[in-house]
């Protein structure tokens with residue numbers, strides 16, 4: 001076992017982990033962060049996406065020991081029921097989900113995309129979230145949600161209005 005310490009959603013946790021433990025399993029099973037989900041375990045679907053020191057990563061591709069000393073943000077750390085993150089709010093308003101399984105990872109990837117590119121075109125949104133798979137929506141409303149969030153985060157939503 002190896003001792004790891006990481007700050008997750010603003011709280012520092014120190015635990016003993018097996019060296020082979022994946023970050024996603026550590027988050028879910030040791031820390032109870034079940035908002036981060038496992039869709040494939042083979043780095044294909046993106047459902048497990050979290051931010052590791054500010055960068056979106058698929059947490060099934062990272063060992064918990066690799067996150068020792070890191071800052072991790074999960075879907076549970078970006079907003080609250082009373083104060084949704086603008087990307088969460090936009091997914092809700094644009095119906096950017098159906099079953100919702102891909103949504104935590106999709107939102108975390110989208111936040112990272114908007115940090116890199118605050119005003120992405122439709123093509124840039126599609127390219128930015130290409131590592132995240134959704135088997136329900138056909139992606140159209142997800143793209144609209146990301147673009148709505150971009151407008152709101154840059155303060156231009158009132159002038160442009162939300163697409164529908």
Ligand code: FES
Pocket residue numbers: 037038039040041042043044045046047048049058059060061
């Ligand atoms: S569970 Fe990590 S990419 Fe699918």
Ligand code: FES
Pocket residue numbers: 096097098099100101102103133134135136137
């Ligand atoms: S909403 Fe079901 S997988 Fe995306």
